[in-house]
Amino acid sequence: MEKTSYSFQDCYAVLENGSLRIGNAVVERSWRMEGEIPAVCSLKNKKTGKEWLDCGKDADWLCARKEKDAFFHEDFLSGKPRSLRMEAGSDDDCGIGREHLKAAVVLEYADCQLRWIHRIYPQTAVLRSCLQVVWKDGLGTKEQEEQCALTEENPGEKREMLPVMGTQFYAPEPQGDYQDAFPLAPLHCKWKSVSFVDRTDDYDNLVHTDHGIFNRRESRYINGNLLFAEDPLDKEGLIFIKEGPTPLAYQGKVKADFYVKGNSVFPVGWGFDRTECSRAGALTAYGSSVVFWDGERGNASLALQDYHRALHSFSEQKDAFVMSNTWGDQSCDGRLSEQFLLEELEQAGRLGITLYQIDDGWQNGTSANSVNPGGVWNGYYAVNADFWEVNPLRFPNGLEPVAAFAKSKGVRLGLWFSPDSSHEFANWKKDSETLIGLHRRYGIAxxxxxxxxxxxxxxxxxxxxxxxxxxxxxxGKVFFNMDVTAETRSGYYGRIHYGSLFVENRFTGKFGKWPNYYPHRTLRNLWMLSEYMPASRLQMEFLNVARNQELYEGDPLAPAVCGMEYSFAVTMCANPLAWMELTGLNEAEARVLERIIPQYRQVQSDLLSGYVLPIGEEPDGTAWTGFQSVKTEDKGYLLLIRENSSEETHRCQLRGLADCRLKLEGILGDAGQRSVQVDGEGRAAFTLPGAFCYALYRYQVEKSEE
Incomplete structure (x- = not known):
């Protein structure tokens, strides 16, 4: 085997002497390449020198696999590959991610080409991989015809609904596939799994965790995108990431994200089989990533943030904005017109809104959510070839006057759009042309x-x-808000890094039988998710709290009791979404937003560009809670929130700080403290004067006098 090597900055991929090595200055992974399938060999933290894998004969392994195969699928990869080569170059994933080395190892099998793709990021302890199968012509024709007969009208057998979280104990070994393998060498590791829930119209508990120790006699399946492993003897750890949807949206025969046998971890579930691949021509399996961390347990959270920032580089234009959308007042599309939007944009400019999103109803076609009957939820082009033209009745002059007025007010425009899901998004090219045209014509951002x-x-x-x-x-001038509120979608760790997440629909009016907007619940979901997701990629709502007060009568946690300023404040460590008709605000509430949004905007980008992590107690309506944005080791931001708590002063556990004094600069809220002492355990005492109060501070560690 001739040596093939590629590099980008400190990243490298080397194929030589029957082995493959990928890595950078801080981590390295290697495989043996001489068998039918590459075999795992090494996974090393170069910074500490720790070897994580044991590939010897006594390592825990699958009974059905004689070799330490790096991956497996029963429908592919039969026999030894006829040829092996490597292709590589720098890549930034359509301008969204950090520039990195992308290396594809190409294995030619009898019935398919396998592209084993690795992504290595400079100076970052993250290694990503995925498997792409390119089917060869003339194979699987009968299966292809049978599968093509399965449409939305004849979807075949319904997939079994699986538990949202948890583990399945003593489960049989995976027979069909796995896409990565980690036979761990340390004998005393602890593990923690994290499972997420989308379909947030129905669910309000979005994060679930489980934990345990690795045991040589135990085996289990784990549902969850994240699996943390920590060696307590040296405080080093790994994060295994299954890049795919939540358990509510598994595709193909996937029933779990990880299989753990003894000390070995196998990400499982490619998401497709021979039949689907043969008719598609080429498909990419769900990805597998590994992230290294060492030191304090809190460093795992920072390492996970590094992973996300490798996939999605922070951009002020795309990751720091205040958006408005009228749908939260539940008029649906009933009020949309040119005049209505001009009045809304006038108010948006006054309040400091930076991005105004026109929801469902701007288009010529009628969706199922319209106040008008006869709408559809897919198959748009079949119903109306001009479905995505601008509605001529509501906007007889097109969107040009609206776009021009928005620009004059310093407000960017966004649009609601529903890609055609019918026939597996067969109209994706037509949809992309529609969006490109809307951007070019109206400047839709x-x-x-x-x-x-x-x-x-x-x-x-x-x-x-x-x-x-x-x-x-x-x-790259456009970005996407990926809605995770309903249906079967990509969740939080699928291929959703191209934009932000529209996390939830919440209303002060009846949604079903009851209103479902409470500021403390919005805060709780942000607090829970921000441990594992960049807060800058989460859109969290605040509503017109003066509406529908009669539906909350006697409720001490009602939106009106919390107030407009507090309801906005709990979203400040995400991207705040004014989920309301701005023209429906009373003058008092409008003045509150007019005062605080411009002040918030002065620091928003700097705040969100840090590592934003939850601090304090889990929000429940009565807690002391908040967020810390870690900019460097000695500076950042603190958002402290006192819910309906009787405790005036609270000692809060901070991140990465101990035995120091912080200088505090008040920005918003009841930010009256000028300094605070952090004790040896990282706790500091803060005071807020009453229930539903908050304080946003910029902090700096004071230098000690020697």
């Missing part, structure tokens, strides 16, 4: 992607192609 219904791995691939095409053709 953001598209809310709603109505998505993923029915297969093919549908996932086509939706991703749509997004990538738009990003490429607009030079």
């Amino acid at each position: 953001a598209f809310k992607m709603d109505g998505v219904k993923l029915t297969s791995k093919v549908s996932e691939e086509n939706l991703t192609k749509l997004i990538q095409q738009v990003l490429t053709e607009t030079d």
